[in-house]
Amino acid sequence: SYELTQPPSVSVSPGQTARITCSGDALPKQYAYWYQQKPGQAPVLVIYKDSERPSGIPERFSGSSSGTTVTLTISGVQAEDEADYYCQSADSSGTHVVFGGGTKLTVL
Amino acid sequence: QVQLQESGPGLVKPSQTLSLTCTVSGGSISSGSYYWSWIRQPAGKGLEWIGRIYTSGSTNYNPSLKSRVTISVDTSKNQFSLKLSSVTAADTAVYYCARDLGSGGSCCPFDPWGQGTLVTVSS
DSSP: OOOOBOOSEEEEOTTSOEEEEEEOTTTTTSOOEEEEEOTTSOOEEEEBTTTBOOTTSOTTEEEEEETTEEEEEESSOOGGGOEEEEEEEEOTTSOSEEEOOOEEEEEO | OOEEEEESOSEEOTTSOEEEEEEEESSOTTSSSOEEEEEEEOTTSOOEEEEEEETTSOEEEOTTTGGGEEEEEETTTTEEEEEEOSOOGGGOEEEEEEEEOOOTTOOOOEEEEOOOEEEEEOO
């Protein structure tokens, strides 16, 4: 079955830039979406269609795509950004949704 | 705005069927061309998509769960439901429902999500 691959963890100091990658063979054909999840809470959408930012999401969150890899970038990381981040997409047919394994962002 | 709320038993015995309902408020489940999805998350682990239903009743399921999953919709009650049969301890998780804003046969994003409900499989 189709899989999306994320690094298990990323660590950055406050004010630095965090980059979280997500790789999958169908990403050139299917958009990627990114969610932030804090402990005990439901996920919150932070990026849609590879690089679009929903209203209410800070400008420091951005997304990009290159071939089979998409990247979530958080510029000027703040302590409140410490959370788990999940990428989401669909298989090449578009009928099956898949999540990446998640990346724990630690703000040192 | 649209809100989702999961409901159902918090404890299910092994080999039995897990049944959950997601109630949609603030809008009609039939309005718009949306899918409605179920997702689960075992404690300390990642998100797993279970399946989805379109307002027409057509469904897509995670291949790894397909043999045990049934998702249905009741437009008169503005609800959609999940049934997962032959459960084991591995099915213990927080179960979320969500609206899938995808169109044209594709998916995503999921917004909004329900708050999630913990289902424990234990005798």
